[in-house]
Amino acid sequence: MTIHQALQLGQDANSPFGLFNGQRCQMCLRSDPLLKVMERLANPGVRRVFIVEAGSKRVEGVISLSDIFKLLLS
Numbered sequence: 001m002t003i004h005q006a007l008q009l010g011q012d013a014n015s016p017f018g019l020f021n022g023q024r025c026q027m028c029l030r031s032d033p034l035l036k037v038m039e040r041l042a043n044p045g046v047r048r049v050f051i052v053e054a055g056s057k058r059v060e061g062v063i064s065l066s067d068i069f070k071l072l073l074s
Helices: 003-009 034-041 065-074
Strands: 015-018 023-029 046-052 059-064
Touching: 023 059, 034 046, 034 065, 059 065
Parallel strands: 023 046
Antiparallel strands: 015 023, 046 059
């Protein structure tokens, strides 16, 4: 997924997740606790969670499963 494609996910401000090539894309807010991000990453097939702005759902960042592993193992 390119950055441009990820940014397009934020266009639907009413959806808690986006769809890209038929796959659900998990989203969280910047203010959400790390536990919520980890719960989303625990879903089968989910490798990334998009961090979006509240209201507009504009993409602010991406947290990957490997980011969490690096944090926990450092």
